Amino acid sequence: MRFAQVIGQEIIKERMIHGVRVGRIPHAQLILGAEGSGNLALALAYVQYILCNQPSETDSCGECSSCKKVSALIHPDVHFSFPFPKKAGEMEQCSDVYPQWRTALQEDPYLNYEDWMQQLNAENKQGNIPTKELRNIIKNISLKSYEGKMKVCLIWLPEYLGQEGNILLKSLEEPPEQTLFLLVGSDLDAILGTILSRTQLVRVAPIDDASLSLALQTRESIAADDAQRLAKVAQGNYRLARDLGKEAGNPHLDAWRIWMTICFRRKMGEAFQWSDDTASLGREGVKSFLLYGIQVLRTCAVLPYTGSEGLWEGPELDFVNKFNTLQLGEGVIGQMVTVLEKAFYGVERNGNAKVLLMDATYGLIQAISKKN
Ligand SMILES: [Zn+2]
Known part of the structure; x- marks a missing residue:
């Protein structure tokens, strides 16, 4: 993957390229x-740039044997490690499971953990990065590089390293020469502190x-027009934007309107039916819906200060404007966001x-009842 194929992220791309050019890796x-930020795509482009035989000032060549092998994931x-x-x-x-990994990653470098589990037909099983794999990593980096450049160990989702991840500490601290560890993750709180303290953080x-x-x-x-609207709704998450774009209109907005009516009017009878309908979206669908709700609420919270300029448009903006006439206040909105986040993590954890x-x-x- 070349940097040109990674969506946006110009500042980080420049920083990565500059680092390689001055030999600071x-x-x-x-x-x-x-x-959905593209952290894995960025890591792939970074690796390809580092190993490219004829990199330009802005990107890997995409043509040399090294680039071809990196992009074919061979x-x-x-070395790739990931939960399964x-x-x-x-x-x-x-x-x-490397053949499945290659397929999944080549189809979509913006994939998430659930997409990967689906690829393995293991949606409800918990993945992790087991000890045997960690020993492979250590063995692998002890070998000489095949092509004379750097050896790279890319660990996707270090969140799934349990305590056994500590096996890697010494390697992370003092890796053999010309070895690069790239950990690609999303949730800082879920990564072992011992590992965090031995890595340099690159925020995307x-x-x-x-x-x-x-x-x-x-x-x-x-x-x-639709693309602009969706981009604002998804707030930087390409995966979510793409998913929402596949639907005509925005079904999340309709479901959200119904939910808010239920909550504000305390129609518990309808709540059961609504939960049933919404749960039928499946785990990914429910997560995407909850994320959408969080974004609606956050937009409601900032709108009084920022005005609508640059925020959502069309039906979303109409809804948010109407919602804000309820004058819930930041405290209540904050509590509502917390409720949704809790549900999101619950769904994520099966x-x-x-x-x-x-x-x-x-x-x-x-939360709404606390409105003054
Ligand atoms: Zn190249």
């Missing part, structure tokens, strides 16, 4: 960015609206979506 880095000096559900005799180390911001909108137009053939949505409904009603 910290040996252990954590590339941290929210889902470069012998690039262990299964004795079948799936014990990353190489056992959400994708800017203009780049996101352009990507939706060119990659997803979404009309310019909780029962219907129960969590009902819980969240009670939580929202309680």
